[in-house]
Structure formats: structure tokens, C-alpha cells
Amino acid sequence: MRYIILGTAGHIDHGKTSLIRSLTGRETDNLEEEKKRGISINLGFTYFDLPSGNRVGIIDVPGHERFIKNMMSGAVGIDIVLMVIAADDGVMPQTLEHAEILTYMGIKDSIIVITKCDLVEDEFLELVEYDIKTSLQNTILKDSPIVKVDSLSMKGFDELINLIDEKTKKLETMEIKEMPTRMNVDRSFSLTGIGTVITGTLIEGEIEVGKNYQLYPSLKEVKIRSIEVHEKSVNKATKGQRTALNISNLSKNEIQRGSIIASHNSLLESNIIDAKISLSSHADIILEHWSRVRIFHGTTEVLARIVPLDMKKIKNGDQALVQLRLEEPIYCKINDKFVIRSYSPVNTIGGGVVIETVSKKHNRKDEDYIKKLEAKENFELKDVIYDFISRVDFGTTFEEIFSYTGRLKAEIDKNLENLMNENKLLLINNFYFTDSIIENLKAKTKSILEKFHAENPLESGMPKEELRDRIAKKTNPKVFNSLLNSDSFLDLIENSPNYISLKDFKINLSDKNTKIAEDIIRKIKEAEPSLLKDSDFSNTKLEKETLTFLLKDKLIRLDGFLITTENYEKIKNNLIEYLENNNEITIAEFRDMNNLNRKMSLALLEDFDLKKITKRYEEKRILY
Template sequence: MKNVILGTAGHIDHGKTTLIKALTGRDTDSLKEEKQRGISINLGFTYFDLPSKKRVGIVDVPGHEKFIKNMLAGACGIDIVLLVVAADEGVMPQTAEHLDILNYLGVKKGIIVLTKCDLVDEEFIELVKDEVREKTKGLFIENAPIVEVDSISRRGLDELIKKIDELSEDIEEKKIDSPARMSIDRVFSLKGFGTIVTGTLIEGQISVDDEMTIYPSEKKVKVRNIQVHGCDVKEAYAGQRTAINLSNIKVGEIQRGDVIAATGSVEESMMIDVNISLVEHCKKSLKHWDRIRIFHGTKQILCRIVPLNEDEIHYGESGYAQLRLEEKMVAKKGDRFIIRSYSPMDTIGGGVIIDTAPKKHKIYDESVIEALKIKEKGELKDIIEEYLKLNLSNYITLKDLISYTGEKEEYIKEGLYTLISENKVFCVNKYYLHISHYNKLKDKTIDILTKYHKQYRLRKGILKEELRSRVDNNLKVKDMDVILNKMVEDKQIKVKDNLVSNYEFEVVFNQKQLSIKKEIENAVRKNQLSCLVTKDDICNKNKFYEEVLEALIGDTVQKLDDKYYVDKDLYENIKQNLIDYLKKNKQITVAEFRDIIKSNRKTSIAILEHFDRNRITKRIEDKRILY
């Protein structure tokens, strides 16, 4: 069943609250001051059932200009608006301002309700109708039905209910499968229950016992109980007026404007990219660094504006801008907001959030404007790609993308899969890199190797760990391995024995080096295992001999540790014989190994410890087994 929120709008004393009382039998003015003064100050909430059996949540907003911030808090989530105009007064200033607000918030359906119709004649009613039609031209409500009512005599109420029921059939389905999010408009406590928050659930669903987070304080809470329209329920869905009883938090730790959401599903912003439109009738333009008020959800925040494609956004026009906020905002791409001037506080426009995690932009940057157009109108995969493009020095996780886009995990995975198949995104374990980020790491790797080969012509390559630290020390070993494996696959590099080299690189000896090579190989073979040779034995601290020895490691010479070297063929033969022995006998002692290789205890221990370090064997007390 669709969930419908009905809201009121209109000038003070035009009969909004009286109309709701006539429809529901309940008075939404609950404050003592409201009853004394006869005006609504805070938001009023109630509900009623339509003939089609749908239960409609109602938000009754105050009409006085001094309480416009309360009206803005209540307008969040309205599906159908009742634009209330008193037949004896016609369109008034707050009527127009409320219309602007609803228009910018994206409300699409409404009914124009002429109240107090028993106080005037039919001719006057027709004049008021003409005035309303003139004032609503170009707005979402310009072709809305006009219903004449009188809340005291109950004239026209049945027709109004019928119209509401008809409109409720065409309400768009809410995003129930998105992570839950609700802007809080009331916070209070009840004895025996504790902290309770209310609001209209913007998207997703909340269940009893869910673990949620209050933003921007990031306090973790648990849902103890849920009520929808005064009834206890196990779950609440997007589009419902919802009261949530929370544990693990006190009333003083939450305020109107906070957001309760699924943990990790939203990002906190101090800067947002937006598309702004300004109303014409206020004659108010916005220049660089003007201070304004932004109303988003149930929160009001002061900010500074930075127009991006012009020096100034003129009244009656639209433009891209960056808002530098004075406190944290919790928002998602596509959220709508209202702008009011700093002083005097007039509603001057509104807009749509395009990016909640931008970098600082400069004016007239065409690449920024193009990127904003893609984010504003593009598919989810385009938005993901742009986000990754803007974070070329960061390693983005799936959780980051969920928080940024506010979309469900499975949709983001679909977008990533498409981008990976199009070679626009590269996956490194749990991280996602734009292909240009991967190319930057790849080019840096090749550049480091090229310089290394030039400096050390006889070395087969650089150690993987040294290469990783030079490319990007923020990369973990397992992440660098993914990048290197991709480069090996593309025949750009070679990896052998933990050494990395450019694909085409080969060690080439000149005549002198070939002579030294032969001397070293003979020296290593000469002693076999009777006495292990050291670098000093082989090279006698001659740097030319040391360079050639380094080049032979892994080919004809095996390095056991920082001190000893053996012939490579002999080493491989010993290793294979040991593996065959352990497969048959399961374990071996140092003495048994010494007898097999026909050497001494010192040499045997040096070789076995090398095997231990390289995970060929594992030491258990005084024995070795296969690793």
C-alpha cells in the first residue's frame, strides 16, 4: 500500500488548522500559547482514513512569517499539498512564499482549497479563483482542482476528501529498498519509554531492534519501538509519519534537524555542489561569498555561496554553485533544499544537491561544469565514475560509494561491474580505482623500474617491498600484488624470486664482467658443502665482483642469508631431496639432514633456516616438517 503525506500551506488565519480538525476531528494545535493566540506556531501532526481505506498522514504547518522555519521543517516529505486560501482575503504574502517553497521542494500534486466560503458571495469567490489561477501560473499547482469549503458548516468537505483520494492513487512509490533515512522534526521523552523522535521516513525502512546512527553527532542508537499513526508496528516504510523510541541516547543529545539513518549510509558535508534557482519576484541575486541560509530536511544552516559558471546568479535564473557550510550537513545527491536570504529572511530560491563530497572549485572551470552536468543527469555508473575521478589519490571502498550515492549496495555493484567491464574502473581487492588512477600507479612503477635498471645494470630487479614503498606507501602488500599481477599479465613487467623488472629488461655482461662471472661461479662450486662461502670469500670487497655476484643470484648462485652463498644447481637438488624425504618420512632432524647432504652441522643449520624463512619447512622443537 502507498504511504501518503498530506500537508497544508497558506497564509496565517486562512483556516488551515480548522480545516484539518474538520477532516479528522482532531486539533493539531497542541501548545497552550497556540490555543491562547489562535495561531499555529509549531508543526501539527495527525492522520485520517480515506474512502479507499488508505491512511493519510497529515502535517499542518504554521502560516505566520515568523514561523516559516517551522513550516520548512514540516514540508519535508509532503506528497499532496492543500493550498489553503481564505475566500474573504484571497492570495496573501505567505501564500506566495509557501508556494515557492513547495515548488522548490519538488512537491508535484496539490489541491487549492478556498476556505470560509460561507462568508462571501459566489461572485467574490469567482474573483478569488481568478486571482489564485493567476498567481499559480507556471507552478506545479497551476492546473490543480479548486474546492470550495467551509469548515464550520462542512460545506465541500466530502468533495475535498474525494479529490484527495483520487490524487493519492497517483503518488510515486517511495525508495523502500534504499538505506533508511529520516529527518527529525520532534524530540521528546515519555515516562517509561525514554527518548522519542518523529519525522517523515524519507527512504528505506526501519525495523524494531535495528541499530541506527544519529547524524551529525554519529551516536549509535537502537530502535526499541516504532509507531505509525499512533499504532505500534514492527516496521516503518518510506513515506510514513513515524515515531521511533530509541535506546542508548538522551533527549538532550538530539535536536530537530538531526538525521537518523542506517549506519554508514550517508556522508557528512561541510561543502556541497548544487544547482540553484532564484525566484524573480524577490529581485534578489546572489554574488560570490554572499551569506545565505539553506534549509534541508528539517535543518537550517548558514553558508557562503560560490557561483561557478557566472560571477552572479541573477533573480529568475539558475546556475551551478558551491555552498561552503558553517556546520555539518547530512545529505544525499538529488536532495532538494530552500534558500533564504540572511537578512531580512526572505525565501529567495531553492535547488538540488549534485555532490555532497566535492573539492573546492574555481569559477569558470569548464571541466567542473561538465562534471556537474554528468552528476546531475547521469546514470549511477556515471556518478560513480565521476566520484572516482575526483579521488585519484584515495582508495575508495564499496562503503564509501554507498555513503556518497545513498544507493543500495547491489545497485552500486552493478554499476561497478559495468565500469570494470568497460575498462573504466580497476578493482584492487576491496578498493576501486578509476582507470586513470591505476594508469598513474602503473606509469610510476615503470618509471621507477627504468631508473633502477639504469642505476643498477647488473641487478635483475628491485625488491617488491621496496618498489611498493616507492610507488605508494599507503598501498598494502596484497594490493600492490594485484597491480603487479595485472602488469605481468599485460607483459609490462616481470616478477621472479620477489624481484620486479621491466618486461624487456635483461642483464647483459661485458667481456670483463663475463670473466668475473666465471670466477665467481667456479669459487661457489669449488667448495660445494664442505664449507659455505661468504661474499668476502667470493668478492674480497671488490665492488665489480659484488655487482656481478648480485646479478647471478637466482641463476647460478643461491643466497642463503646475508652471509652465505651456494651453487644454484646444488641448492635445488638439496631442496628436492629434502621435500621427497619429508613426503615419505614426515619429519627430519638436523643430524638426519646432515647425513643426507653429507656436510657439517653448521652448514646444515644454515640451509634449514633458509628453508624455514622461505616456507619450505617448518620447525617444531628439534625437527622440521613440510610447511
């Protein structure tokens, strides 16, 4: 069953609340101030049953211009709107403003209801109807059916109810795209004996008793104790339902209008938004670089600066690509609708749709980016996912894709699988890489290693951690190593446990290096049994790089001392043989055995300990 939300809109005192009372037999003006003043200040909620048996939830939104924010809160999640226009007043300022707001918020279906018909003559009523059609021709209401009613005589109500019933039957057959949970909070209050209660329209997904959700922007855990839909307790609320939630773990002060209840990690914080906006043809305003505006999204309002992208000045009736630099972050999704109001005086001037939620700063000079943005208007989910992954420097996790798209995990999985089958994506250690990112990383790796080999021709390769620091500093070493071990890098690099080199790199000693290497080995051997220090051979760049080369297999460095591999093995084997026959040896005995001083002896013995050839026992060494 598809749950339908019916909303009212229109100028103050045009009979919206009376219309709903006649439809439902219930009051929606609940606050004492509302009843006293005769106007709706907050949102009123009720429901009624149609002849078909379907139950329709109704939102009565305020018409007074001072409470236009409340009206926009009520418009979120509406399926059908009743635009209420009084016969004795006709189209008024809030009528036009409400009509434009509904257009910008993407409301698709509507009925124009002329109220108080018994107060005017038929000829005047015809003039009002003509004025309505003329005034609303550039809004979603231009082709809406018109029903004439009177709440006192109940004239026209049967026709209105049947028309609503027909529209709900059509909506019931429409496919609903399954999405993660998202509910915009429009009221938060506390009831004695119950605790915190919040209300809103569930615009995406489902909410169930006993399950936990996330509160945005605080990111606090939300525990659902009970759910009420149309004054009836239920275990689950679904998309489209007016919903009241009893929250067990948060106070009313922790949840405000504008908050969002959503699935965990299904939304990303946005400070910069790219969007397509439309300015009202009635707006007496020009938007240019850094114009300050009010953005109404969901049930929250934030201030923002406009940065036009495809035109210098945006005038009434224009459509334009813009970047919104928000003065405080919001949580939104691609294709979300929003309303734009002027900063001062506060009037509705336009609306828009979100194209990109994760953006860097851009302006009119970024022509390539603007072209990409234009293309994004027609993106399918697969395109959105590929574009998002391709914009990062390294790989992207599934969780990051889920938060960015806000779509069901199964739907994301299907699109990721299709992209991998098309060889556009690679999955490495739970990170997704686009083909373009892989090519960029390979090119960067090649460039860095070519420079390293040129500057260090006698080193086997660049330390792996140094390469990671240059390419993907914040990446987990395990993930980085998995990337280097992947098939994509097989033809490019040699990946040893600690070093990375280009596949075709070979160490070739120059004539100068060869001569220096021979001199170093000769001097060390001539000094035996004593040990020379590495500082004796690091006077020039050539000596340093040659010494580094020799330390790979010809020499061993021990606490600054140098010893040939051959001499090291000889001393080690003699020590093992001595300990097998004598069980233990002191430092002095080891020193005398090898004609070394104490410091040199300690350097060797500590290295043998480290390699588990010997171990220290009191002031002696024994076999490990």
C-alpha cells in the same frame, strides 16, 4: 498500499489548523503556547480516513515567518500539499514564500484551498481567485485545482475530501523506488515510562522493531524498541509514513532535529557540494563568489559560502551551477533537494538539487570539470557508479560505493555486474577498478620502473614495497599484490615475491661493470680463508651497483663480511660432516677449522643457525 502524507502551507492565521480540525476532528496545536497564541509553532501531526478507506497522514506546518524553519521541516516527505489562502486576505508574503519553498523541495502535487469563504462576497472571492492564479504562476501551484471552503459552515469540504481521495488513488499506482532506510528527525522528546521518542517522515526504505540503525551525524547505534504510525503500534514503518520511534539506547539530548536515522554506512559526510540552484524571481539579491547563505536540507540548516561555476553573478530568476562550501558537514545524497535562504535578513531566495556530494574545490576556471558536472545532471545509477570509481587513485570497495550512492545493495550489484560485462570494470580482491584507472596505474608503474631500471641497471627489480609506496601508499599489500598478479599486468611486469621489474628488462653488465666484478671476486678469493668487508668495495657508484649485482648469486653478505657462494657452501658442508661425526662443535673449534677470527666465525655460525642448519646448545653448536 502506498502511504500518503498531506501537508498544509500558507500565511499565518489563514486557517490551516482549523481546516485540519474540520477534516479530522482533531487538534494539531498541542503546545500550550500554540493554543494561547493561536498559531502553530511546531509541526502538528494527525490523520484521517478517506471514502476509499485509505488513511492519510497530515502535517500542519506553521505559517508565521519566525517559524519558517519548522515549516520546511514539515515539508520534507509530503506527497500532496494544501496551500491554504484566506478569502479575506488573499495572497500574502508567507503564501509566496511557502509556495517557493515547496517548489524547491520538489513537492509534485498540490491543491489550493481558499478558506473563510463565508466572510466575503462572491465578487471579492473571484478577485482573490484571480490574484492567486496570477501570483502563483511560476510555482508548482500554477495548475493546481482550487477548492473554496469554510470551516464553520463546512461548505466545500465534501469536494475537497473527494479531490484528495482521487489524488491519493493516483499516487498509490506510482512505483516507489526501493532505497535504504532514511528518516529525517523533526522532533525529539522524552515520555515518562517510555523514554526517548523521535518523530519524522520516513522518506526512504523501512524501519523495523528490533533492528538497529545508524544515527547521523554522531554515527551512534540506534536501537528501535517500538514504532507508532497514526497512533497505532506497528512492527514496521514504510516510506511515506509519519513515524514515531521509541529509542531504547539514546537520550533525547543525543538526537536533535536535523539528525538522520538511516541504514548503516548508507550516507557519506559532505563538506563541499556541487549543485544546480534556482534563484527566486522575487528575490532582491545577487549571489557572487563567497556570498554567505543558509542551506536548509532535510530538517537541518547549515551556513555555506557560494562559489558560482558557470556564471560570475547569479541574479533573481537565474539557474546556475555552484559549489557550496559548507561551514559544517551534512549527510546528503545525489538528487536531494534543498532550500536557500539569505544570511541576513533571513528570507527564502531559492533552492537547488545536489549533483555531487564528494567534491574537491573548484571554481569558474575549471571548465572541464564544469562540463562533467553538466553531464552528471542526466546520469543514471550506472553512470554515477562508474564516475565515482574512476575518480579515485586506486580501487573502490562495494561498501564505499554503497555509502556514496545510498542505493539498495541489490541495485548496486546489478549495475556493477553490467559494467563488468561491458569490460568497463575489473574486480580484484574485492576492489573495483575502472578500465581508465587500470590504464593509469599501468602507465604509472611503467614510468616508475623504467626510471628505476635506468638508475639501477644491475638490480633485478624494484622492491615491491617501494613500488606500492610510490603508487598506492595506503593500500593493503595483499590487495596491491593481487592487482600486480592480475591479467591486466601480465604483459607489463615480472612479479617475483619481493621485486617487480618490467617484462622486457634484462641485466646486462657493461665492460666497466664486468671488470669491477672480476676484481671484487679476485680480491675476495685472494684473501681467503679470511673474509673481506663490503665497505672495501663501495667507494664508487659503479662498485656499489656491481657489488649489489654480485650479491644476487656470486657473493653472500654476513654481518658486513663478504664470502663467495662457493666458499660458503664448502664451509657449510665441512661443518655438517664434522657434526655428523662429532655431534657438537665450539666457536673456537670452528674458528680453527676454517682459519677465521672469532667475529668472522660468529657471523657464519649465526647465519647457519638462522637457516636451521645448526642450533646453539649452551656455548656449542649441534645439527638442527
